Amino acid sequence: MSAIHDQAMNYVYQQVQQRLIGYFTRAERTALQLLIQRIVVAAGGMEQIGDYKVLVAHGGGEVSSYTLAMLRAAQLSIAGRAPRTFQLRVATLRHTGMTQDTLDTIHRGYSRLFFHDDERVELLMVENQQVLPFNYQRPLSSVGCETSQRNRLMIGHLTSGDICATLCNDTYLALGDFYQRVTAWNGGVHAVASGDSARKQSQLLAWLKKTAQAAGATLPTDKPASLNGLFARMDEWSEGFYRDLFGEHCVPKANASPGGHRNLASIGIADLLEGVDSTCAPLLTEFMAYNPDPLGFHFSHPTVANPLLMAHLRGLQAECLRELDYEEGVEGFFLQAAQYLRDRQIPDTLITQAMSREGRVLATQCAEQFFGLEEGQLICLLFSPFIHHGERLEGYLRQCHPGMLVALPELHKVLQGKPAAEMLQQWLADTSGVPLPLLQHLYRKRPTTLVPGATARSPRHERPMADGELAFQLSGR
Structure with a gap:
């Protein structure tokens, strides 16, 4: 029975592979072959490939969705020509900004890639510093929700109502803990796969470092010698930030379990796909059935992390702090973010709705879910x-x-x-x-100025990582 079942499943995987690769362009097919070579070399040859495990951080965005499809194609292609293939671990950082639509998109992509019945694939999520099996229907835990809302509320007050910092800091600062846990969990992984460019990664690392520095954390001058060391350093930055934010009220978190492999490899695909617009590639839009969530949190663009919430907070800021109309603040945000919204194909109907009375009601409900605050409390946060x-x-x-x-x-x-x-x-x-x-x-605290825009624009004083420097996918976007 087992042999018949294995034969049947192999046939299914062959069908998935053929259908998947049928959506590849010539450039993507070339990139796929180079990616396969890169993975085989990292694993130490075809003889070792069956024991090699690769992690992908998946936040439900187009970059990680596209990266996942490429890695699945590589996994199934190797399986078609060798007795064994590499294993995939896919992990999602669950946070209060992740909508149900985003979780549905992740689940839909997993189904299209036929992950759920494949023993070579692990699907995980990290919520409130716990590693759990991925479940797109699991409600956010009340403890995790309350912790995140408290953190965002304190960050908002300490930064004098800085909208970007209030929305983004808590999620970004969780990344070090997230990567430590998912790379070490259950025997660990050998490599972290990346769809982001080295420039994007270095910009986000620079922002995390500046956030910790602004909070008064003491930062080592040496560079980490490994990805494991970098994840630990990121987690130290986060802990230093929260110690300063809460002082004597800071509750220490449970440390990530040690373990895993000391020398994690970094496998990137961004350089293999130069000139390919992944956001509109049939591989993403048709095969993966990817549908961008206009209300979801977007890691790579802090200045427009959640368009509806950002617009709402700008509207309240204009109304209460600048003696303007609410609508003027909302319109100002959408004018500033116009190019990004077009690039992400955010529907005009959402923008029109956001500037209406009904849109304000919807945004208020979204803010209550995100922050756990009523509008009056949110205004208090903006005043700080x-x-x-x-x-x-x-x-x-x-x-x-x-x-x-x-x-x-x-x-x-x-x-x-x-x-x-x-x-x-x-x-x-x-x-x-x-x-x-x-x-x-x-x-008793002085206000802190934090600038979480390092990934949205390139500071002149920050250079991108050169080839060979530490680079990996932080955002999972």
Whole structure:
């Protein structure tokens, strides 16, 4: 029975391979052969290929979807000409910005590539620092959701309502922990596959480093000698950031389990596909049935990470902090992001809807799900009235809660930790959505300026990685 089953499955995989490669252009077929050679060499030859395991980080975006299709074609092509082929581990970082549409897209791609019944493929997700089997129907855990919302809320206040930092920092800072866990889990992997260019990767690493530096973390001057060392360094940056953000209220996380292979290889395909526009390739749009999610979080473009949320926050910022109309702020965002939105084929109907009354209601609901905050609490975040001894508290009360101006001295006492009316303590917590001990911590902090745009634009003082330098796929986009 087993032999008959294996024969039947091999026939199925041959059919999948033929159909998959049928969508390849001539340039992609050439790239596929070069990719196969690259994997075989990294594995140490065809004799070792069956024990070789390659990791792909998959965030549901077009780059990682395309990379996954190329690697599947390589895996099945080798299987057609050799007794064994390499193994694939596909891992997704689950976070509050990942919509159900994105999870559905990931699942649909897995089905098209016939992953679910293939023992040579592992499908994983990391949620709240736990490695789990991939399940696109699993709800986000309440603990993970609350942790992420608290982190974003504190980051928003500490950065004076910086929209990009508020939306992106927590997810980016989870990458070091994510890679440590998925490269070491269950025996580890031998290589990390990349669809991003070395330039993209170096820009994101530069941003992570600057984020840690801005938070006051002490950074080593030496360069990590391996990918494992780099992942550990990234995790150290993240821990330093959160220690500064929360101070004595910081809860240490469980360390990633040690293990895996010490010398991870990096396998890239970006250089093999120069001149190929993967975003509109039939391999992606037709075979993978890839459909970009306009409401999903996009790792590679922090300035437009979530178009609907970004537009909503810009609208609130214009209305409450700049004495403009909400619609002016929303329109300003879409004008600024026009080229990116066209490139990602974001429908005009979404933009039109976002600027309507109904769009504001939808965006408010999206913000409540993402942050766990009502609109008034979100406005409080944009004002960030508590940091640096409450220097903006009076302006915030004057603009949003004029009836509380009379209680300004007492509110300062609450934030200083002095005895005060319980009613005022509760008012501060309810208005901000932040527990009082954390508000008092923010009161003692100076604002931090973080610029999470390193992947969206190229800083002049940062150079891309040269050939041979450490490069790997961070974003999983």
